[in-house]
Amino acid sequence: MATLPLCLKPNLPDRDIDLHSTPTLKDVAEAAGVATTTVARVINDKGYVAEDTRERVMKAVEATGYRVNSLARTLKSNRSNVIGHLLRSTDPNPFFVKVARGVEEYARGRSYTTLTYNMQGAAEAERRGIDTFLNWRVDALVFSTPVSEDNVAYAVKSGVPVVQVERPRSEAGHRITVKNYQGASRAMRHLLDLGHRSIAYIGEEPGSQGNAFADYVEEERFGAYRDAKKNHGAFDEALVRFTRPQSAEHIPGAGYGARAMSSILDAGTKVTAVLASSDMIAAGVLQAVHASGLRSPEDVSVIGFDDTLSPYLSPLLTTVRLPAQKLGETAAKLLIDQLEKPGSKANKLIELDAEFVVRDSTAPV
Amino acid sequence: MATLPLCLKPNLPDRDIDLHSTPTLKDVAEAAGVATTTVARVINDKGYVAEDTRERVMKAVEATGYRVNSLARTLKSNRSNVIGHLLRSTDPNPFFVKVARGVEEYARGRSYTTLTYNMQGAAEAERRGIDTFLNWRVDALVFSTPVSEDNVAYAVKSGVPVVQVERPRSEAGHRITVKNYQGASRAMRHLLDLGHRSIAYIGEEPGSQGNAFADYVEEERFGAYRDAKKNHGAFDEALVRFTRPQSAEHIPGAGYGARAMSSILDAGTKVTAVLASSDMIAAGVLQAVHASGLRSPEDVSVIGFDDTLSPYLSPLLTTVRLPAQKLGETAAKLLIDQLEKPGSKANKLIELDAEFVVRDSTAPV
């Protein structure tokens, strides 16, 4: 027997209870002594309704406890006013939580609802999420960020507007990215200005995603580091530590940062500053510094990336802030704009600035 | 003119595009040369279908790119297999993100979808979220955690199963809580065993929520502290710092913890250990310790609550772990159990154990 394609949701279990015996338009209409059409006109504030009729209908709405059935409405109108948000992961790295907040708040402002699906970095879960959303007829889809290029293509093919946020994996749909090179360059300039020359880099290995678009992020961050070091005649591989994520689900965390920093410290190489490619890694760097009895920033300056954990660390972490919330807002805006004026482009590319935030973890040599 | 009650979603904007011209059962039926009934039987794997007919239908499904319309299905069956999750906030405190993950994963395992609505601590947003979910005919509602007792009552009244997680505000629906007294007691025992007697407490002021149920959490945490200190003849108000959240949206954070700890340090009171009522507050305590040139745990032992930030701090924070994921899983389980066996109780109260996690921020005096 052939198996069901993913886009067919497993059948609903048989059940006998009727939970939602919510009154319908018809009930309200009867209570008000009018036709359902009239009630609909009142509720949607559309078309002509006599003032006293309106009052009567509103009373009936109250009396019956009527509530709209968005399912029926969407079935009929083909528009759900819902945006589906596919989140790569929310835990442990809270970055995408901030993106989600941006999407939600912007969408709400334009009377869209946002629904969120957490894929925990797994391509199959991502696929299930896309299918769930499409089965529910969401109007548009946000990937923050996509796991699989194929999945993005699959979503685009379905015809809904799509946007890839922060780390796109293809040219499909809209894309919103961050100027990572610029951000990392500013961080390096800051360290160089403070007199640092022995600056280490700890991050993901560029190219480890196996996708040219997605890899661009780490390439830019490391590239800015390397360029800055070269310009000061001091690029030294002994001060670089790369990790390679085991799988899409795995995000390099504090443990990795701590081990990498310890290995640099143990090697005895001179190091007065560290650029980490995420706040989580930077948190680990600070742990290693602390564990070795040193202090930041007195002994080692540390800079992170993202601005997620930075306000909670000791010392408060200087970091390259990714505009997470704005990323989300922009994604929602692009999508809703496209939905509301049909002719518009479906392939915009937007690059947002990173902001450099100086806190307490950097100081002169 | 009367205004629309909240439960009537604002009307959809007029639009002319038809985004989802997805094939329907009818299209598949035509392609396969059978009736829609037969296609439905194949898709739902229900009733008798000849093997070759099934094959033919499956081919037609593939060929047409058919996908189920969950809206129509739910409209008909009155069951959406969707759980609505109302999240108090996700940022900055990532605690509820973990709860959300628990709900999602458990629900998915029983083929329910979870939709999430972020209310950012605002009662009106919570109300909007409830209405949105009910308008979409979700099968059940999770509050993690509710902002307004009235809103919970409103949700329960609608007839959907409801659960309040971690900090209930009433006896309505199911409730899942954590044994905070037990958790805080273990933390105190740990500190006492290490020889600490000058132990400070920094947290929210018990009673500041203005709701007996919600206030119970902070009362238990502080109560365990006070009882332990009294049992060792050493309760001293000079070592206690309370904050009172300005509003429901506001969560005491690292800034508060840092200020409170500094004030204790500045006062010159002897303090060798601190129990903080959240990891975020504890993060601030560590910042103050670091800023004053002291070290943890050598000079001050620190214990947090939640196990959210603890793995990222320097030193790694000893903490009372709230079983966030399990809280979510249990919530989903309760709800789905109730949905699937109608007769069952709608008012269960479950108390989960807190787990005490010893890391690096505590040491003998």
Next chain:
DNA sequence: TTGTAGGCGTTATCAA
């Protein structure tokens, strides 16, 4: 083993 027909709650068209 397969098909016909009616209805879920809403909106849109067309009359009245």
Next chain:
DNA sequence: TTGATAACGCCTACAA
């Protein structure tokens, strides 16, 4: 200014 009626896509008796 209001009302009847026909879809939207699916499910499910009931019939064949």
